[in-house]
Amino acid sequence: MFIFDERLIDIIKFFNTYLKNKMKTKLLLLSMFFTFFSCNKSEQKIEESAEIEKIDSVAKKESPESEIPKELIKAPDFSLADINGKRFDLSDFKGKYVYMDIWATWCGPCKVQIPFMKELEKQFHNAPIHFVSVSLDKLEDKPIWEKMVRENQMSGVQLFAGREDNFGFDYKIEYIPTFIILDKEGNIMIDRAPAPMDYQTGEINQQLVDILKIMK
Template sequence: MKKIVSFILTVLISSFSIAQETMTFQAEIANKNGNKLSINSGRETIQKIEADAKGNFKATFAVKEGLYQLFDGVEYANLYLKNGYDLKMTMDATKFDETIAFSGKGSTENNFLANRTLEESKIDFQGMLELDAEGFKKASEELKAKQIASLEASKIDANLLDMLKKGTEANIGQLQQYYTMSLAKKKMNNVAAPNFDYENHKGGKTTLESLKGKYVYVDLWATWCGPCRAEIPSLKKMEAAFHGKNIEFVSVSVDAEKDHEKWKTFVTEKELGGVQLYAGKTVLSDFVKAFEVNSIPRFILIDPKGIVVDADAKRPSDPRLQEQLNKLLN
């Protein structure tokens, strides 16, 4: 009898162990962007899920405990996954972040992440970066304290709590570094911009000196730069909105020499407007070095006298750029 009981217990324990080696993820998505979901860890896809006949998603798989991203082909959502979870997500893809909700085992952690994403979207990081040193220090300390307090008040998994605390520390540190960099960029404000002499897509060369008499909005970009390309539609709208005004929109490509023809083709095929220039061998010209350009896209606004208005100007997609230009040009 003991042997039979022992055998049954062994089977039950083994079955329980197997069940805990996987997790289940389900999703019901209204107005979905496609019939496929992927769960990613950085650039690696660890699970692909296809919609069933009813348009819903379900998969059972093994996972290493940790933070992941759910990608629907258009947008991302953060997930915390581990084996043993039985997680169900509902969402309306037209209001992606605002409607994500989880139920089932693991829902506490994932609802917390969803709410955290919404809260972070309300933070005016750009406004913080425009504060003076004392104001920025106070704002960043308050933000850190608020986020840590929210974590400590939560009832999330201890491992996730530890991950998010470390992540908060790292994010605040990166924000402080970015603020230091933004201060360095601003040192060019209100001084004369160095001249440049770059190849023009339409032929010949164009200098900054030749553009005096007009405001000049410079876009430093490259064909390989995703964030740069993402700004192109907004830049086109900006050019159209200020057509005929006293401003030139100047895009300067910093593509490598091997991509010179690629740049020329890209400009033509994408029908890029404004003044399209190529820095080429002069990419490290006095102009670029003076502004300490270490990342792109980078935008610079110069006045009709050649004086720098903003060495780290707003992106075309930022509504505040149009507000600024309206004040200057109207």
């Protein structure tokens, strides 16, 4: 059983407050983002009425501060390769926190986050945090992913899962981009973490910065 230390308690309390205050606004803005950015409609159809109903149902629910659990959920293991073919397992990141970005090259909102992800990695380069991006592109689109990683000089650890891998299923990814925070032991701390970019301001997400600062 994993027992929470004071730092983890602070992080969870902070994120609960963030959810309580920002849930409806964030969901609505995220919906608008998907409306205005093309995410390759042949790949992913967005039913507007269904999305609106989903947003309303989530936003109307109260977001009370949840009780701190007695133990954390172990993150599913994985073995994925980077752009050079080097394989990374979940255990390779043990000893540091992990801020994970689940994305794809065809996703407009995902690509908008790239420069902000790079800025965060630069800002927290000396902190005990791994910045890991995992692509869910189709295997046949792997060359597109490789080109984008190189052209954008994407920092952190860039991994390719593809749709054929069980990664998306194991981590219960329902939409992208999705951001996840793992603790130093590979447990899931926050399964829907704040994005690098604040959807309200178009700037670096200060809520996320505050969370990452606690991890230093």
